[in-house]
Every structure is written in structure tokens, then in C-alpha cells.
Amino acid sequence: MSGPIRLAVIGMGKIARDQHLPSIAGNPDFELVATVSRHGEGEPDTPFFHSIEELAASDVKVDAVALCTPPQVRRAIALAAIERGWHVFLEKPPGATLAEVEALNEAAAAKGVTLFASWHSRFAAGVEPARAWLADKAIARATITWREDVRVWHPGQDWIWQPGGFGVFDPGINALSIATCILPRPFFVEEAELDVPENRAAPIAARVSFRDAAGVPIAMDLDLRQEGPQSWDIVVETAAGTLTLAKGGGELTLPQGAAAPPASDLEGEYPGLYARFAALVREGRSDVDVAPLRHVADAFLRGRITQVEPFID
Amino acid sequence: MSGPIRLAVIGMGKIARDQHLPSIAGNPDFELVATVSRHGEGEPDTPFFHSIEELAASDVKVDAVALCTPPQVRRAIALAAIERGWHVFLEKPPGATLAEVEALNEAAAAKGVTLFASWHSRFAAGVEPARAWLADKAIARATITWREDVRVWHPGQDWIWQPGGFGVFDPGINALSIATCILPRPFFVEEAELDVPENRAAPIAARVSFRDAAGVPIAMDLDLRQEGPQSWDIVVETAAGTLTLAKGGGELTLPQGAAAPPASDLEGEYPGLYARFAALVREGRSDVDVAPLRHVADAFLRGRITQVEPFID
Numbered sequence: 001m002s003g004p005i006r007l008a009v010i011g012m013g014k015i016a017r018d019q020h021l022p023s024i025a026g027n028p029d030f031e032l033v034a035t036v037s038r039h040g041e042g043e044p045d046t047p048f049f050h051s052i053e054e055l056a057a058s059d060v061k062v063d064a065v066a067l068c069t070p071p072q073v074r075r076a077i078a079l080a081a082i083e084r085g086w087h088v089f090l091e092k093p094p095g096a097t098l099a100e101v102e103a104l105n106e107a108a109a110a111k112g113v114t115l116f117a118s119w120h121s122r123f124a125a126g127v128e129p130a131r132a133w134l135a136d137k138a139i140a141r142a143t144i145t146w147r148e149d150v151r152v153w154h155p156g157q158d159w160i161w162q163p164g165g166f167g168v169f170d171p172g173i174n175a176l177s178i179a180t181c182i183l184p185r186p187f188f189v190e191e192a193e194l195d196v197p198e199n200r201a202a203p204i205a206a207r208v209s210f211r212d213a214a215g216v217p218i219a220m221d222l223d224l225r226q227e228g229p230q231s232w233d234i235v236v237e238t239a240a241g242t243l244t245l246a247k248g249g250g251e252l253t254l255p256q257g258a259a260a261p262p263a264s265d266l267e268g269e270y271p272g273l274y275a276r277f278a279a280l281v282r283e284g285r286s287d288v289d290v291a292p293l294r295h296v297a298d299a300f301l302r303g304r305i306t307q308v309e310p311f312i313d
Numbered sequence: 314m315s316g317p318i319r320l321a322v323i324g325m326g327k328i329a330r331d332q333h334l335p336s337i338a339g340n341p342d343f344e345l346v347a348t349v350s351r352h353g354e355g356e357p358d359t360p361f362f363h364s365i366e367e368l369a370a371s372d373v374k375v376d377a378v379a380l381c382t383p384p385q386v387r388r389a390i391a392l393a394a395i396e397r398g399w400h401v402f403l404e405k406p407p408g409a410t411l412a413e414v415e416a417l418n419e420a421a422a423a424k425g426v427t428l429f430a431s432w433h434s435r436f437a438a439g440v441e442p443a444r445a446w447l448a449d450k451a452i453a454r455a456t457i458t459w460r461e462d463v464r465v466w467h468p469g470q471d472w473i474w475q476p477g478g479f480g481v482f483d484p485g486i487n488a489l490s491i492a493t494c495i496l497p498r499p500f501f502v503e504e505a506e507l508d509v510p511e512n513r514a515a516p517i518a519a520r521v522s523f524r525d526a527a528g529v530p531i532a533m534d535l536d537l538r539q540e541g542p543q544s545w546d547i548v549v550e551t552a553a554g555t556l557t558l559a560k561g562g563g564e565l566t567l568p569q570g571a572a573a574p575p576a577s578d579l580e581g582e583y584p585g586l587y588a589r590f591a592a593l594v595r596e597g598r599s600d601v602d603v604a605p606l607r608h609v610a611d612a613f614l615r616g617r618i619t620q621v622e623p624f625i626d
Contacts, residue, residue, distance in 0.1 A: 075501065079526070097611035098411070099604070100501040103526055163504070164615045188388065188413040191476070201617045213392070213416055291412070297610035298410035302477045304514045305618050 004031040005087070005281055008055055008062050010077060011069030012037035014157075015091060019120075020066055023270035029278035034060050052080050062086055064114075064281060070159035071166075075100040078115075082107045087114040089277050093173055093293050094118075096164035105288045115286040116277050119177035123272030124249025130236075131182040132261035133254060137238040142183065142218040145233045146175045147226035150204075156313060160202065167202025169296045171232075172222040176292040178234060178249050179218070187212035189295065192303035199310040208299050225311075317344040318400070318594055321368055321375050323390060324382030325350035327470075328404060332433075333379055336583040342591035347373050365393050375399055377427075377594060383472035384479075388413040391428075395420045400427040402590050406486055406606050407431075409477030418601045428599040429590045432490035436585030437562030443549075444495040445574035446567060450551040455496065455531040458546045459488045460539035463517075469626060473515065480515025482609045484545075485535040489605040491547060491562050492531070500525035502608065505616035512623040521612050538624075 007030045009016050016035075021043065024030045035042040036055055042048025049055040055062065064087035067074050071093050078095075081088050088108065094117035095101040101117065108115035121127070148171055150160070159165045166173065179187075187210040194203040204225060210218040232248035241255025254260055280287055320343045322329050329348075334356065337343045348355040349368050355361025362368040368375065377400035380387050384406050391408075394401050395417065407430035408414040414430065421428035434440070461484055463473070472478045479486065492500075500523040507516040517538060523531035545561035554568025567573055593600055 096615055097502050098607050098614075099499065099611050102607070103499040103501065106499075107526075163617050166614070186412060186416040186419075188416065189410050196618065213420075294411050294415070294610075297607075297614045298412055300613040300616075301411075301479075301610045302409055303613075304476050305509065307620070 005029055005278060006031050006033045006061055006063045008032075008034040008036060008060070008065045010036040010052060010065050010067050011091075012040035012042065013068060016068040019270040020068055023268075023274045024066075026271060027274045027278065030274065033062060034058075052077050056080075056084055064089065064277075067091060071096040072159060072162065072164040075104065078104050079107060082111050082113055082115070085111060085113060087116075087281050089116045089273075090118060092117070092119050092177065093166065093170075093296070094288065094290070095293070098290060098293060098297055101288065101290055101293065105286065108286055112284070114277075114280045114284065115288055116280055117288040117290070118273045118277070119174070119289070119292060120269040120273055121174040121177050121249050122181050123269040123276075124178070126245050126252030127178055127181055127249045129261040130243060130245050130249075130252050133243060133258070134182055134236060134238070135184055137240050139183070139216050140237045140239070141216060142179070142234065142236045144175045144179060144218065144220040145231045145235075146172050147221070147223040147231040149226050149230065150224035151313065161200040161311075163201045165202050166296060167196070167200070168204055168206050168222040168224045169299070171224075172206065172220070173292045173296055174248065175220065175222075175232070175234065176295045178245065180289075180291040180295070182234070182245070183212065183218070183236075185212040185214055185216070187216075187218055189298040189302050192299040194300070194303040194305050195308040196305055197309065197311040198307050199312075203305075204308065204311055206299065206303070210295075318342055318591060319344050319346045319374055319376045321345075321347040321349060321373070321378045323349040323365060323378050323380050324404075325353035325355065326381060329379075329381040332583040333381055336581075336587045337379075339584060340587045340591065343587060346375060347371075365390050369393075369397055377402065377590075380404060384409040385472060385475065385477040388417065391417050392420060395424050395426055395428070398424060398426060400429075400594050402429045402431060402586075405430070405432050405490065406479065406483075406609070407601065407603065408606070411603060411606060411610055414601065414603055414606065418599065421599055425597070427590075427593045427597065428601055429593055430601040430603070431586045431590070432487075432602070432605060433582040433586055434487040434490050434562050435494050436582040436589075437491070439558050439565030440491055440494055440562045442574040443556060443558050443562075443565055446556060446571070447495055447549060447551070448497055450553050452496070452529050453550045453552070454529060455492070455547065455549045457488045457492060457531065457533040458544045458548075459485050460534070460536040460544040462539055462543065463537035464626065474513040474624075476514050478515050479609060480509070480513070481517055481519050481535040481537045482612070484537075485519065485533070486605045486609055487561065488533065488535075488545070488547065489608045491558065493602075493604040493608070495547070495558070496525065496531070496549075498525040498527055498529070500529075500531050502611040502615050505612040507613070507616040507618050508621040509618055510622065510624040511620050512625075516618075517621065517624055519612065519616070523608075
């Protein structure tokens with residue numbers, strides 16, 4: 001493919017406007033040719049449709065789509081796009097179930113299109129240097145603390161509380177996308193406690209104990225009720241001192257005197273994702289790593305549910 | 314490897330005695346060289362150990378182990394066996410989480426040993442003919458009904474009620490191991506309702522709605538409180554009539570006049586599993602299909618939990 005990739009954005013909610021549209025506008029590899037939203041609104045001067053079927057029936061030429069809808073409806077739209085031969089960028093999480101992501105991956109391979117399961121937090125500035133520094137360290141323990149105020153970050157978004165919206169694991173999966181990237185060995189859920197409000201179907205808080213293949217404990221504390229300062233921190237204690245990755249991967253602190261690996265040269269999370277998507281499309285490859293979603297599924301599978309007080313948005 | 318495969322059975326509970334030992338005794342490809350059980354008892358005239366470490370420290374020569382412990386403790390034992398270069402037969406489910414099964418699969422590949430994630434119901438007599446008959450049929454819907462009396466089939470087994478024991482999905486995963494085998498297209502959880510007794514951590518009943526890649530609905534009804542006649546049935550309605558697979562895959566009924574594919578020539582579920590395990594070891598291959606476990610994880614992930622009345626064993 002030569003020339004810009006003609007891209008349609010599907011699902012015009014908060015994440016599409018806050019992150020996708022500016023990143024697309026700033027990347028000459030892409031040309032925004034349409035937006036699609038069942039209920040929302042489009043962009044001035046860009047063709048707008050209410051469904052992927054309407055888009056397909058139009059005379060707009062499309063090479064790829066970015067899916068920013070809630071995860072519960074993503075599979076059907078992604079499959080329709082793949083069947084039309086369009087490349088697909090999936091917002092995180094790539095689906096509401098693991099089986100559907102596996103099937104999309106197979107469908108994309110059969111059709112010869114690119115499928116990209118994006119994990120934006122992996123493109124935060126501190127993540128790659130953290131991975132490089134940890135690669136040869138003796139790790140004693142890791143602690144993940146992800147506590148945020150859902151009223152600020154998901155205002156009035158009911159889908160997060162529905163089955164398949166994952167509740168506190170919607171931000172928590174960002175932490176897992178980083179942890180699976182920077183920690184040198186695979187790890188596994190050993191115990192999980194999930195707090196589900198009486199009036200909701202998804203957890204508002206969770207504590208998960210993992211252990212890695214060498215026996216290293218990894219503790220994760222997630223909460224959507226954090227007012228005041230927010231926490232998106234991963235702390236890794238090693239024989240060579242403590243690494244702290246704060247602000248969702250954006251800010252790396254190494255022990256005093258440690259030689260810092262070169263900082264990432266990415267311009268930001270979503271610009272990094274779109275650079276990666278363009279490269280995948282040009283090279284005719286897919287990138288579908290389900291590890292973060294698999295950990296969330298495992299936490300539900302091994303979790304003990306506790307009902308907690310109702311949450312009123 | 315020439316001569317019989319020297320096998321140790323680890324976890325001497327109900328399934329080991331009811332199924333594994335008779336199948337091993339009836340298969341000349343295997344020689345039972347030891348049994349291992351933390352609390353249980355061994356077999357007369359066979360070396361007995363309380364742990365895999367005790368077994369490894371003994372002078373008993375071992376080529377392979379069959380793991381019949383509850384799933385929650387299976388990963389560590391399987392990994393220890395793989396690291397010693399032993400082939401591993403995993404009872405179903407292959408683990409308490411998906412991530413650990415993936416890691417075991419990678420460890421076995423790195424070590425060059427066979428890992429077999431067994432699904433005994435796939436070796437029931439009607440399963441392969443059902444798969445063959447359905448392969449070219451237009452399917453309208455499928456219904457899975459798995460209702461049994463937990464007091465009969467899991468008497469006093471507390472592990473099934475613990476996180477990672479899966480509750481009603483412990484038998485339900487057998488149905489899924491058949492469904493993923495006989496239905497021609499992948500399918501996905503769309504909705505799940507899980508009934509968890511107030512005094513337990515795992516569901517006693519569940520209703521799961523799947524849909525396959527062509528939109529065909531698949532309804533699953535699971536219950537552990539079924540007294541009287543037990544149901545382990547899969548009914549598939551097609552344009553060519555209705556297929557019924559009853560008795561856990563053992564009894565196939567096709568529409569009147571349908572040409573029945575040749576019956577399976579297997580001698581039974583567990584003898585079939587051991588024949589397969591011997592072939593995998595001889596050929597130096599692994600067989601790890603996580604699809605049934607992935608559906609269970611997806612059902613928990615997308616499930617809506619309802620508390621129901623306490624269950625007293």
C-alpha cells in the first residue's frame with residue numbers, strides 16, 4: 001500500500017475524541033475518511049455514518065478501521081470489517097471474551113488483513129526503559145497499585161459496570177499490559193478478591209495475588225473509588241534496588257546511581273500506537289497479545305466475589 | 314523410547330482409582346511404577362510417596378506422570394515434573410488459570426517433553442461420529458443440558474467449591490470439551506448467569522448463552538442439584554433433522570434415516586486417553602487445547618453473579 005492509510009474511526013466516545021482523533025491528525029501515514037457512531041456525532045467536514053453497514057454501502061474508500069466502541073459490541077463490528085478486507089485497530093481490551101479475540105485473530109489471518117490489539121499503556125515513556133533495566137535483575141517482589149476515581153475517568157459510562165465491561169479491571173488491564181511487558185517471567189493468578197457493588201454487575205475494587213514462574217510474588221490493588229491524588233504505580237523490588245514506575249508508566253525512577261537505559265523515543269501513548277499500527281499494515285503483520293485480558297479472565301475465574309455497598313454514579 | 318512408559322500417578326483421589334488405575338493396568342504401553350499422594354494411600358506392591366520431591370529423590374525410574382490432583386495445586390507439580398524431563402498427563406481441567414497452562418505448554422516445549430491436556434469426554438463413543446455428521450449440516454441451534462447431583466459425583470469434595478474449583482463448571486467443562494469438538498465453528502459467550510450459594514465461592518448452577526461465528530445460538534444449562542435422573546445431553550437442530558448426544562457423549566441418536574458415520578473404535582474414555590498419551594509420547598508431541606477452559610473463564614468474565622441459598626453437602 002502506498003499513500004496514506006484511509007481510516008475510519010468507529011465509536012465516537014470519550015477515548016476517540018480525547019486520544020484517537022488527535023493522534024490520527026498528527027500522523028501523515030493516516031487519512032481520516034469517516035467516523036461512525038450509533039448515537040454520537042461525527043466530525044465537521046468528514047463523512048459520518050450510523051453503522052459500519054452504512055459506511056460499507058457508501059462510496060467512501062476505506063483501508064482500515066479503529067474500533068473505539070465498548071468491548072461488548074466490538075466482535076461483530078471487527079468481524080464485519082475483516083470480512084470486507086479492512087485492517088483493524090482494536091482499542092483495549094480487544095474484546096469482552098478471550099474466545100472472540102482468538103476467532104478474530106484467525107479470521108484476520110485467513111483474510112490477510114492486519115489485526116492490532118492495542119495496549120496504550122505499553123507505549124508510556126517509562127515502560128521500555130523499565131523492561132530493559134529489569135531484564136537481568138533478581139526480583140524480590142512487585143506491587144501494582146491502580147486507584148482512580150471512576151467519576152472522573154468514566155463519567156456516566158454505564159458499560160463499564162455491565163458484564164464484559166470488567167469494572168475496575170478496565171483501568172486495571174492497563175497495569176497488567178505494563179506488568180506483562182516489563183516483568184521478565186510469566187506470572188499467574190493465585191488468589192483474587194473482587195468487590196462487586198450490590199447494584200452493579202462488575203467489581204469496583206479487587207486485590208489479586210500473582211506469583212511468577214520463579215516464585216516471585218506480585219500483588220495488585222485496584223480501586224475505582226479513589227478521590228484526591230490518583231495512583232497508577234508499579235514498584236519492583238530487586239537485589240539492585242527498587243524500581244518505581246509511576247503515572248501509568250509515564251515516570252520511571254531507578255535506584256540512585258543506576259544507569260538508566262535510553263528513554264523511549266515515542267511521542268506519547270496514542271501516537272505510538274498509531275505509528276505501530278501503520279508499521280503493521282505496511283508489513284502485512286498482526287499483533288494480538290491476549291496476555292493482559294487472560295489475566296483478567298483468570299482473576300474472575302479464580303476470584304472470590306464479595307458484595308459491597310451500592311455505587312451511585 | 315522403547316518398552317513401556319514408566320508412569321507415576323500423582324493425586325490418589327476418586328478419579329485416579331475409578332478411572333486412571335484400571336486404564337493404565339489395561340494398557341501394555343504403560344507400567345505403573347509409583348503412586349503419590351499427600352494424604353491418601355498407595356496401591357499394594359507399588360512404591361508410594363507423599364510428594365513429587367520424595368518420588369524424585371527415590372531410585373524409582375520415571376518417564377511420565379499423570380496428575381489427578383485438584384486443579385488448584387496442579388501447576389507447581391506439573392512444572393516440577395517437566396523440569397525433571399518427565400512427560401505430563403493433566404486431568405481436566407488442565408489448570409486453575411489459563412496463564413498457567415500457557416506457561417506449562419511453553420515449559421514443556423522448551424524441555425522437549427510431552428504435555429497432554431486431557432479431555433476425557435471427547436473420547437466418549439458418540440463424539441467423533443457426531444462431529445463427522447455435523448461437519449456439513451446447516452445448524453439452527455444447539456442446546457447443552459448438564460444437570461447432575463454433586464452429592465453423588467463429588468461427595469465431600471470441598472475443592473470444587475473453592476475458587477479455581479469452578480463449581481458447576483467442573484462437570485460443565487466436559488460438555489464444553491464435546492461442544493468445541495463437534496460444532497463446526499468457533500463460538501463465544503454472549504451472556505452468563507452464575508448462581509453462587511451464599512456459603513460457597515463457586516457456582517452451583519449456570520446458564521450461558523453462546524453464539525457461533527455464523528450467528529447460531531448455543532444455550533447451556535448447568536446445575537449440580539439434579540436429583541433423580543441425571544442429564545448430560547447435547548441437542549443440535551439442523552436443516553437435516555435433530556442430532557442428540559446423550560449420556561455425556563456416550564449415546565448418539567441421528568434423525569431417522571440418516572446414514573450414521575462409523576462408530577468410534579475406542580474402548581472407552583480413559584483407555585482412549587491413555588492410548589492417545591502413549592502415541593503423543595512416542596511421537597514426541599504435545600496436545601494442549603485450552604478452548605474448553607477458555608470458555609469457562611469467559612463465562613466468569615462476562616457472567617452476572619446471583620447469590621442463592623446455601624448448599625450443605
